[in-house]
Amino acid sequence: MERTLALGPLALPWSMLLLMLAWLLGSLLHEGLARRRGLGAGMHHSWLMLLAILLAARVGYVLAFAREYAAAPWGVLDVRDGGWSPWWGLSMAISYLLFLWASTNRWRATVSVGTLAALALWGSGWLWLHQGPPAGVEPxxxxxxxxxxxxxxxxxxxxxxxxxxxxxxxxxxxxxxxxxxxxxxxxxxxxxxxxxxxxxxxxxxxxxxxxxxxxxxxxxxxxxxxxxxxxxxxxxxxxxxxxxxxxxxxxxxxxxxxxxxxxxxxxxxxxxxxxxxxxx
The missing domain is CATH 3.40.30.10 (Glutaredoxin)
Incomplete structure (x- = not known):
């Protein structure tokens, strides 16, 4: 059930806000650890993973409803409809980590720590949203x-x-x-x-x-x-x-x-x- 945060006339979906918070936490943790280890921030991994996850989540959703999008192909680009497949996005996050470890990328450990923290926040938030209307949620x-x-x-x-x-x-x-x-x-x-x-x-x-x-x-x-x-x-x-x-x-x-x-x-x-x- 979709829940939103009401800010005056605006109604923002908690699912997208939760994803952004999880990404912010994971990015800060990864980049902070990377700097402490002298690896450089590795900020490109934060952005690349986010883009990869969003793209995969959108592609998965479009494929699941291919008939509807075939009737209006331009709708594939209109992400305002809220059509995302979280499991495709999760699969992309795991695939990204596996690629980093397989290629012995120097940021593989810090990216993994950040990703696990982000997934923990996202997972606990998802459970919170589905247990009942949280404080400040307006529907x-x-x-x-x-x-x-x-x-x-x-x-x-x-x-x-x-x-x-x-x-x-x-x-x-x-x-x-x-x-x-x-x-x-x-x-x-x-x-x-x-x-x-x-x-x-x-x-x-x-x-x-x-x-x-x-x-x-x-x-x-x-x-x-x-x-x-x-x-x-x-x-x-x-x-x-x-x-x-x-x-x-x-x-x-x-x-x-x-x-x-x-x-x-x-x-x-x-x-x-x-x-x-x-x-x-």
């Missing part, structure tokens, strides 16, 4: 195990209660017309809703009136019965959501299984839909 939505007890007015005039949707996977997308990432991801969500009719997709507009939300929804071809109005942002405030777009994924039992703060690509959407539809 309280992750603390809600079930579909919220909320009902909203749809653009077609109907009233829909979220709790009544248990029995099928549900995707809640929180958006607004003034939000550029919301607009960019809209076609991806709409296409997925057409390809996976067993999943209920709902677009919950934040803080706007029926006319403004309805006009934009009509332009985008969104089904009127699936666009709900949260004019006073009661639902998003109750969930503790701070950033748009935010998308929540629930399985057929109504349990929250994934969340995405920020723009979705076809690949990152497919990844989370797998979690929501698992077991069906």
């Amino acid at each position: 309280p939505a992750t603390a809600l195990a079930d579909l919220p007890d909320w009902q909203g007015d749809a653009l077609d005039g109907s009233v829909l209660a979220l709790s009544a949707l248990k029995g099928q996977p549900v995707v809640l997308n929180f958006w607004a017309t003034w939000c550029p990432p919301c607009r960019r991801e809209m076609p991806v969500l709409l296409q997925a809703s057409r390809e996976q009719p067993q999943v209920r997709f709902l677009w919950i507009n934040q803080g706007e009136d029926k006319f403004k939300a309805g006009r934009y929804a009509q332009q985008q071809g969104l089904p009127a019965g699936s666009v709900l109005l949260d004019a006073d942002s009661t639902l998003s405030h109750g969930l503790g959501l701070r950033a748009l777009p935010t998308t929540l994924f629930y399985d057929a039992q109504g349990r929250l299984v994934a969340a995405r703060v920020g723009e979705l690509s076809a690949a990152t959407l497919a990844e989370r839909l797998r979690l929501a539809t698992a077991g069906r």
